[in-house]
Amino acid sequence: MYIGRFAPTPSGGLHLGSIMIAIASFLDARLNKGLWHLKIDDLDRFRTKQKHIDQIKAQLNELNLSWDNEIIYQSRRVERYEYFLNQLKKTKKTYICSCSRKKILEESESGIDGLIYPGFCSGMNYKNEENNSIRIAVNDEPVILKDGLQGEYKQNINNEIGDFVIKRSDNIFSYQLAVVIDDHIDRTSHIIRGSDLLESTPRQIYIQRILGFKNINYTHLPTLNFQGRKLSKSNGDNYLIETQPKNIWLFVLKLLNQKLPARNSSLNSIIEFAIKNWDIKRIKQRRFIEIDDYIRTS
Secondary structure, three states: OOEEEEOOOOOOOOOHHHHHHHHHHHHHHHHOOOEEEEEEOOOOOOOOOHHHHHHHHHHHHHOOOOOOOOOEEHHHOHHHHHHHHHHHHHOOOEEEEOOOHHHHHHHOEEEOOEEEOOOOOOOOOOOOOOOOEEEEOOOOOOEEEEEOOOEEEEEOHHHHOOOEEEEOOOOOEOHHHHHHHHHHHOOOOEEEEEHHHHHHHHHHHHHHHHHOOOOOEEEEEOEEEEOOEEOOHHHOHHHHHOOOHHHHHHHHHHHOOOOOOOOOOOHHHHHHHHHHHOOHHHOOOOOEEEOHHHHHHO
16 A cells, blocks of 8 residues: 655744645645645754644645644654664664764765764673664665656665664754664655765665565655755745745645646645646656746746
């Protein structure tokens, strides 16, 4: 069965890039007669605010993006994360890391997604987890992903990332571990998300394989750039979607190179048309979309 999901972080409301991902994943699930879950990535208590969760739900409701079943909250799954962390420990592939951020910054080389961890604590056999992080040891075999839009993507985690953190020193489970466990629990079969997460995916596949989880179909859509930079909540880009839901739908369909309904259609008619005519193959293979021209001509 097709099971998809949309997983925003409640550090702010949804900007246009997040809305585009939500609409694309919703349409793909509905075309395939599948389920579409809403999962709130609220593990990081320092970034999460209830007002932003409420705002995200209100935005999705206004756009008639109706999710199936109850909302999933990561913060309610800590015990499950702990269970699977213990399963990973049994494989002897994890170790405690006492490195400070300063040490890593000063003594590590830049990689494709941050700094490459040099393995300072590998083999040290530290016993005390308090105020220390937990890393998972990787091997030298490349992980190959056949992405639904970006094509074949290959990454040697050892050379390009290094052993990576699965539980932080502040006792918060990492995104890389939590998202893998979530998708296993929720039986997620298809993930549509932004290409800014493409470099993370091999790490998630690596954990999936160690835990014996099923493969997932990944599709990484282009992220949106505005005036030469990626759209971001921290840059105050919410203003880009302060318009009528119908106009948002039409604009997103245009960005995704989909067939467009008549502009005078009702919101429900637009959504029905979009589901019926959804074709992910129409989206151009690229890592980002410059939306400046789209905005000027809309």
